[in-house]
Amino acid sequence: MLGFLKRPVVVTADINLNVVALTAVGLLSRLWQLAYPRAVVFDEVYYGQYISFYMKRIFFLDGSGPPFGHMLLALGGYLGGFDGNFLWNRIGAEYSSNVPVWSLRLLPALTGALSVPMAYQILLELGFSHCAAMGAALLMLIENALITQSRLMLLESVLIFFNLLAVLSYLKFSNSQKQRPFSLSWWFWLMLTGVACSCAVGVKYVGVFTYLLVLAVASVHAWHLIGDRTLSHVRVLCHLLARAAALLVVPALMYLLFFYVHLILVYRSGPHDQVMSSAFQASLEGGLARITQGQPLEVAYGSQVTLKNVFGKPVPCWLHSHQSTYPMIYENGRGSSHQQQVTCYPFKDVNNWWIVKDPGRHQLVVGSPPRPVRHGDVVQLVHGMTTRFLNTHDVAAPLSPHSQEVSCYVDYNISMPSQNLWRLDIVNRESDADVWKTILSEVRLVHVNTSVALKLSGAHLPDWGFRQLEVVGEKVSRGYHESMVWNVEEHRYGKSQEQKERELELHSPAQMDVSRNLSFMARFLELQWRMLTVKSDGSEHKYSSSPLDWVTLDTSIAYWLHPRTSAQIHLLGNVVIWASASLATVVYALLFLWYLLRRRRSIRDLPEDSWLRWVLAGALCAGGWAVNYLPFFMMEKTLFLYHYLPALTFQILLLPAVLQHISDHLCRYRASGATPPTVPGPGVSQVVTWVWCGRGQRGTRGGRCGCLEAGRDGSWVSVRERGKAAYGPRSAGGVSRVAWCAVEKPESFVSQCEFWKLG
Numbered sequence: 001m002l003g004f005l006k007r008p009v010v011v012t013a014d015i016n017l018n019v020v021a022l023t024a025v026g027l028l029s030r031l032w033q034l035a036y037p038r039a040v041v042f043d044e045v046y047y048g049q050y051i052s053f054y055m056k057r058i059f060f061l062d063g064s065g066p067p068f069g070h071m072l073l074a075l076g077g078y079l080g081g082f083d084g085n086f087l088w089n090r091i092g093a094e095y096s097s098n099v100p101v102w103s104l105r106l107l108p109a110l111t112g113a114l115s116v117p118m119a120y121q122i123l124l125e126l127g128f129s130h131c132a133a134m135g136a137a138l139l140m141l142i143e144n145a146l147i148t149q150s151r152l153m154l155l156e157s158v159l160i161f162f163n164l165l166a167v168l169s170y171l172k173f174s175n176s177q178k179q180r181p182f183s184l185s186w187w188f189w190l191m192l193t194g195v196a197c198s199c200a201v202g203v204k205y206v207g208v209f210t211y212l213l214v215l216a217v218a219s220v221h222a223w224h225l226i227g228d229r230t231l232s233h234v235r236v237l238c239h240l241l242a243r244a245a246a247l248l249v250v251p252a253l254m255y256l257l258f259f260y261v262h263l264i265l266v267y268r269s270g271p272h273d274q275v276m277s278s279a280f281q282a283s284l285e286g287g288l289a290r291i292t293q294g295q296p297l298e299v300a301y302g303s304q305v306t307l308k309n310v311f312g313k314p315v316p317c318w319l320h321s322h323q324s325t326y327p328m329i330y331e332n333g334r335g336s337s338h339q340q341q342v343t344c345y346p347f348k349d350v351n352n353w354w355i356v357k358d359p360g361r362h363q364l365v366v367g368s369p370p371r372p373v374r375h376g377d378v379v380q381l382v383h384g385m386t387t388r389f390l391n392t393h394d395v396a397a398p399l400s401p402h403s404q405e406v407s408c409y410v411d412y413n414i415s416m417p418s419q420n421l422w423r424l425d426i427v428n429r430e431s432d433a434d435v436w437k438t439i440l441s442e443v444r445l446v447h448v449n450t451s452v453a454l455k456l457s458g459a460h461l462p463d464w465g466f467r468q469l470e471v472v473g474e475k476v477s478r479g480y481h482e483s484m485v486w487n488v489e490e491h492r493y494g495k496s497q498e499q500k501e502r503e504l505e506l507h508s509p510a511q512m513d514v515s516r517n518l519s520f521m522a523r524f525l526e527l528q529w530r531m532l533t534v535k536s537d538g539s540e541h542k543y544s545s546s547p548l549d550w551v552t553l554d555t556s557i558a559y560w561l562h563p564r565t566s567a568q569i570h571l572l573g574n575v576v577i578w579a580s581a582s583l584a585t586v587v588y589a590l591l592f593l594w595y596l597l598r599r600r601r602s603i604r605d606l607p608e609d610s611w612l613r614w615v616l617a618g619a620l621c622a623g624g625w626a627v628n629y630l631p632f633f634m635m636e637k638t639l640f641l642y643h644y645l646p647a648l649t650f651q652i653l654l655l656p657a658v659l660q661h662i663s664d665h666l667c668r669y670r671a672s673g674a675t676p677p678t679v680p681g682p683g684v685s686q687v688v689t690w691v692w693c694g695r696g697q698r699g700t701r702g703g704r705c706g707c708l709e710a711g712r713d714g715s716w717v718s719v720r721e722r723g724k725a726a727y728g729p730r731s732a733g734g735v736s737r738v739a740w741c742a743v744e745k746p747e748s749f750v751s752q753c754e755f756w757k758l759g
Contacts, residue, residue, distance in 0.1 A: 018120060018130065018133075018134060018137075019117045019120060019121070022116050022117040022120055022134075022137045022141070023113065023114065023116070023117045025116070025141060026112075026113035026114065026115075026116035026117065026141060027110075027113045029113070029141060029147060030109040030110070030112045030113040030147065030150050030151055031106075031109050031113070034101075034102050034105050034106070034109055034151060035101045035102040035105070037560055037562070037567070037569070038094065038095050038101055039092055039093060039094050039095060039560065040088065040090065040091050040092060040093045040095070041091070041152050041153075041559050041560040041569060042091060042152070042154075042557065042559040042560065042571075043152075043154055044088075044091075044152060044153045044154070045088050045089070045090065045091050045093075046088075047070065047073055047153055047154065047155070048086065048088040048104075048153065049088045050062060050070045050073075050074070051070070051073055051074045051077045051082070051084070051104065051153075052084035052085070052086060052088065053084070053266060053270065054070070054071065054074035054077070054078075054084070054265055054266065055074065055077060055078070055082055055083055055084025056084045056268070057265060057266055057267055057268045058266060058268050058269075058270035059266040059267070059268060059269060059270045059272060059273050059284055060266060060270055060271075060272045061272040061273075061275060061276070061527070061530060061531065061534065062531070063530075063531050063532075063534035064204065064205075065155075065202075065203060065204040065205050065206075066201065066202045066203070066204075066205070066255070066258055066259070066531075067202075067258055067259065067261075067262035068199060068202030068203055068258040069155040069158055069159070069202065069203035069204060071258070071261065071262065071265070072107050072158060072203075073104065073107060073108075073153060073155070075107065076100075076103045076104050076105070076106050076107045077100065077103060077104050079103055080100025080102070080103025080104065081100060081103075082098070082099060082100050082103070082104070083098060085098060086098070086099050091560070092560060092561065092563060104153045105151065105152060105153050107158065108149075108150050108151070108152065108153065108154055108155070108157045108158055109150055109151055109157075111150065111157050111158045111160070111161035111162075112146060112147070112149070112150020112151070112157035112160075112161070113150070114161060115140055115146075115150075115157070115160055115161050115164055115649070116137050116140045116141045117137060118161070118164045118165065118168055119133075119136045119137045119139075119140045119164065119649075119652070119653055120133045120134060120136060120137035121133070121168055122136070122164065122167055122168050122171060122620075122653060123136045123137075123653065123656065123657065125168065125171035125172055125175060126171065126613060126616060126617050126620070126657065127609075127613045128613075128617075128656070128657055128660055129660055131656075131660070132656035132657060132659065132660040133656070135655075135656035135659070136652060136653050136655070136656045136657075139577055139652045139655065139656075140649070140652055142574070142577075143573065143574050143577050143648075143652065144572065144573065144574050145571055145572065145573040145574070145641070145642075145645060145648070146160075146645060146648075146649070148559070148569065148570075148571050148572075149571065149642055149645060152559070154642070155203055155204060156642050156645050156646070158203050159200060159203045159204050159206070159207055159646055160645060160646050160649050162196050162197075162199040162200035162203060162207065163200050163207065163210040163624070163628075163646055163649070164649065165192070165196040165199075166193055166196035166197045166200055166210055166211070166214050167210070167214065167620055167624070169189050169190075169192040169193040169196055170189070170193045170214050170217065170218065171620075172185075172189040173186060173189035173190045173193055174221065176189060177221075181239070182238070182242075187242075190242060190243070190246045190247075191246050191250060193214065193246060193247065194246040194247050194248075194249075194250035194251050194254075195250060195251075195254060197210070197211040197214055197215075197247070197251050198211075198250065198251035198252075198254035198255050198258075199254070201251070201255060202254070202255060202258045206628065206631075206643075206646070209627040209628050209631060210624060210627065210628065210646070211251070212627065213619075213620070213623055213624055213627050214247070215247060216619075216623075217616075217619055217620065217623075218243060218247055222239070222240060222243055225239055225240075226240075256524065259524045259527065259528070260520060260524075263520065263523055263524070263527070267284060267285050268284060268285045268286055269281065269284040269285060269286040269288065270284075273288075274316050275312055275316060275530060275534065276526065276527070276530060277310065277439075277487065277526060278308055278439045278487050278488075278489040279439045279440055279487075279518050279522075280518060280523060280526055280527070282439055282518075283518045283523060288489070295438050295490065295491045295492065296370075296438060296491055296492070296493055297437055297438055297440075298370070298372040298435050298436070298437060298438070299356060299372065299373050299435075299436040299437065299438060299441075299488055299491060300356070300366050300367075300370035300371055300372050300373060300493065301356060301357065301358040301361070301366070301367070301370075301371050301373060301379075302355070302356065302357070302358075302363065302364060302365045302366035302367065302370075302493065302494045303355070303356045303366060303373075303491060303492070303493060303494065304353055304354070304355055304384060304491070304492050304493070304494045305353070305354055305355075305356060305438075305488045305489075305490065305491050306318050306319070306352045306353055306354070306488070306489050306490040306491075307319040307352075307354060307486045307487070307488060307489070308486065308487055308488075308489045309344060309456045309483065309485070309486055310442055310482050310485040310486060310487055311456060311481070311482040311483040311485065313458060313483075314458055314469075315346045315469075316346060317344035317345055317346040317456070317469055318344065318345055318346075318348075318349075318352040318489070319342070319344060319352065319354065319454075319471065319486065320342070320343050320344060320345035320349065320351055320352050320468065321340060321341060321342045321343070321351060321383045321385075321386065321388070321390075321408050322340075322341060322343075322351050322386075323340065323386060324340070324341050324464070324465075324466075325338050325339060325340050325341060325407075325410065326338055326339060326341055326398060326405065326407065326464075327464050330398055331462070334396060334401070336395065336398065336405065337393065337395045337405060337407055337416065338410075338412070339391065339405075339407030339408065339409060339410050340383075340386065340388055340407055340408035340409075340410055341407065341408075341461075341465060342390065342406045342407055342408055342471050343461065343465060343466075343468035343469060343470065343471055344456050344468065344469040344470075344471050345468050345469075346468075346469070350384075350385060351383075351384075351385055353383075353384035353385070353490075354381045354382065354383060354384060354390070355381070355382040355383075355384055355494060356373060356379055356380075356381065357379065357380040357381070357382050358371075358379070358380075359378060359379070359380050359421060363497060364382060364494055364497060365493075365494045365495055365496065365497055366493040366494055366495070370493065372435040372436065373424060373435070373436040374424075374433060374434065374435055374436065375424060375425065375426040375429050375432055375433070375434045375436070376423065376424065376425075376432060377423070377424050378421050378422065378423050378424075378448060379421075379422055379423075379424055380420050380421065380422070381420075381422060381445070383408050384503075385503065386408060387499060388408035388409055388410065389408060389409050389418060389420035390406070390408060390420060390422065390454075391406070391407050391408060391409035391418050391419055391420045392404050392405065392406045392407070392419060392447050392450065392452060392454075392473040393405070393416065393419050393449075393450070394450065397457070397470065397472040397473070398461065398465070398470065399457065399459040399461065399470050400457045400459065400470065400472050403452070403455070403457065403472035403473055403474050403475075404447075404450065404452050404472060404473030404474075405472070405473070406454065406471045406472060406473050419447070419448075419449040419450070421447070421448040421449065422445045422446065422447055422448065422454070423445075423446045423447075423448055424436060424443055424445065425443060425444040425445075425446055425453075426441050426442070426443050427442045427443060427444060427485055428441065428442045429441075436488070437488075438488045438489075438491040439487060439488065439489060440487075441487060441488070442485045442486070442487050443485065443486055443487065444476075444484050444485060444486070445486065446476060447473055450473065451475065451476055451477075452473030452474055452475055452476065453473070453474055453475075453476050453484040454471065454473065454484065454486065455471070455472050455473065455474040455481070455483050455484045456469060456470075456471055456483045456484075457469070457470040457471070457472045457483070458470070458483065540638070541638050541640070543555075543556075543557040543558065543640060543641075544638045544639060544640060545639060545640060545641055546639065547629065547630075547632045547633050547639065547644070549641075550629075550641060550643075550644035551578075551582055551644075553572075553573050553575055553578050553579075555641050556570050556571060556572040556641065557570065557571040557640060557641055557642070558570055559571055571641055571642060573641075573648070577652065578648065580655055581648065581651035581652050581654065581655050582651065584651065584654050584655040584657075584658040584659070585622055585625060585651055585654060587658050587662075588618055588621075588622050588654060588657075588658050589622065591658075591661070592614070592615075592618055595611070595614070599611075605665070606665060610664075610665070614661060617654070617657045618654075620650070620653075621650050621651070621653045621654035621657060622650070622654055623650075624647070624649075624650030624653075625647045625648075625650040625651045625654070626647075628646045628647035628650065629644065629647035632644075
């Protein structure tokens with residue numbers, strides 16, 4: 001039983017020295033003098049700010065992508081002992097001694113180095129030779145744009161790493177499928193495919209293109225699997241469920257995990273939380289949470305509130321009023337009501353406070369017990385500092401003449417009665433009996449008399465309106481928009497009926513312990529929506545470029561310039577590699593279309609396994625280039641040369657694959673002295689056509705065609721037989737015909753007649 005103790009435990013391992021060597025030189029090329037230059041280089045000024053936010057646990061919002069990539073960079077800073085204290089305000093600024101430059105740049109350098117042996121492995125898994133695989137790896141190794149990008153605190157090399165890892169993992173899984181389905185390695189590579197795809201999307205949103213490519217290839221393979229009659233129904237179902245779990249469920253859970261960790265790390269209020277909702281801001285430590293902590297949850301008659309516009313564009317702002325009135329006559333000659341101005345003000349101010357009043361009572365304090373305001377109730381809003389009622393009437397707004405002017409009513413003793421009744425519409429209610437809640441409820445205020453909703457137009461008023469934002473009344477029938485939605489941000493129960501005491505009360509909020517923490521899913525959904533809808537700076541950059549400039553390498557980026565010497569860092573690709581990779585893509589497309597047309601004519605130039613390998617290589621390499629390049633033509637954002645690097649990587653993988661294919665399947669005709677099948681025979685006056693020598697057609701499958709002469713009796717006669725004789729019908733007219741035939745490799749079991757020479 002314990003016999004195994006008498007024998008030594010032996011472990012054997014296969015080590016590919018090519019992979020070891022490629023990894024070593026990849027690390028050397030990326031890590032050598034990594035801390036040089038010790039200065040902020042181009043977009044390091046952008047990513048460095050977010051690393052400092054992570055170190056200080058301050059919330060931030062970045063619309064360029066999910067937080068996983070930023071967290072990986074911050075991990076390098078954490079391991080290097082970075083405290084986040086550095087002012088990232090200028091490209092070229094010298095790093096202070098507390099900034100661990102080597103640690104911050106380490107992760108991009110490692111991912112860039114590991115992409116080299118991964119390129120080698122991908123070509124091997126596709127079925128190409130070690131020579132082709134080594135060629136792809138060496139091209140990845142020496143491509144200077146990839147080297148430059150991976151030696152800095154940037155995310156493109158990290159994205160490329162996970163793109164390649166997703167493709168490599170799927171290829172290993174697919175090859176395991178042919179030998180040992182549901183084995184431990186099968187499960188490992190399948191799950192790693194899903195994890196790598198989610199990481200690619202988590203680094204940058206453009207990673208979703210590679211994820212969709214892998215999903216498309218996996219879907220095609222699954223479709224063929226369904227048609228495999230050797231598998232039972234249960235077996236097929238298990239295959240499909242495993243793929244769905246690994247490629248759909250796992251990436252979704254991983255994506256949520258990235259945001260869960262992100263929101264745990266950045267729990268403090270910061271400069272970016274102003275674009276978030278009041279509920280989200282209140283969930284952060286400090287900032288609004290410090291102001292709103294312990295506020296009453298339910299809005300009651302007599303409550304003092306500030307109303308923030310949910311849309312928050314062009315800037316977050318609060319419903320506001322002041323003593324100034326609209327001018328009698330606008331610049332364009334239109335008249336106004338000359339009532340007190342109502343605006344939206346982007347700063348905290350005592351004039352942002354309003355009192356919720358019951359139209360049937362005169363009191364402006366909360367009763368005992370408080371009477372909560374519910375969905376559908378009619379209320380009046382009284383401006384806290386001027387005690388004038390929020391009002392609108394059939395007068396055109398100053399900057400939006402198709403909408404109504406909103407004002408606080410001033411009684412000029414003229415025939416314009418006040419119209420100050422508003423119906424509360426809780427947009428996110430769960431039932432029609434819902435209570436208006438602080439921060440959580442999103443409401444529309446619909447004017448009872450004219451059926452318009454209180455709306456932020458977004459236009460800036462002239463100097464007479466102090467450049468504040470215009471608020472109008474918009475017809476509800478024109479449709480719903482977020483600019484019509486408001487929420488209570490600050491809230492207190494009014495206690496004083498006297499104006500003097502009430503003004504003092506507005507500066508001393510009451511505190512009540514009411515918890516209203518947002519759930520993770522609520523915060524995730526809001527943060528995800530803000531990230532997808534936040535507007536990036538659309539201004540032109542002097543180094544920005546168009547997608548057409550990338551292919552021709554008609555652009556570069558000056559990353560860094562030494563302030564005292566002529567030392568510079570430029571992002572510039574290797575023109576030989578870029579041109580060769582582009583040419584390989586064109587050659588692949590032409591060959592693929594040629595083979596496809598011939599296969600449609602039942603002419604098989606390639607053995608089936610070679611054809612499938614050719615198609616898969618194109619789907620992953622040429623397809624990877626297309627999905628990572630073409631979408632940029634539809635993007636309305638500032639683009640740079642480095643956006644092309646993920647697409648270039650797939651092109652580099654395609655280049656040695658095309659070269660090997662040409663060597664194996666086209667150049668061999670030259671070596672054998674035969675005419676290549678894509679080259680027509682000589683003679684201007686000759687009619688050339690292709691003939692398939694297969695069973696049931698013009699020959700015998702597997703045989704070698706000889707030279708045949710048309711006899712006068714209407715049949716073909718073998719002039720010089722090579723293998724089996726081939727016969728076929730003769731053309732009408734009794735004229736002699738001669739056919740020259742060439743043969744594919746014997747192992748392909750395919751023969752073909754190349755052309756007829758008529759004459």
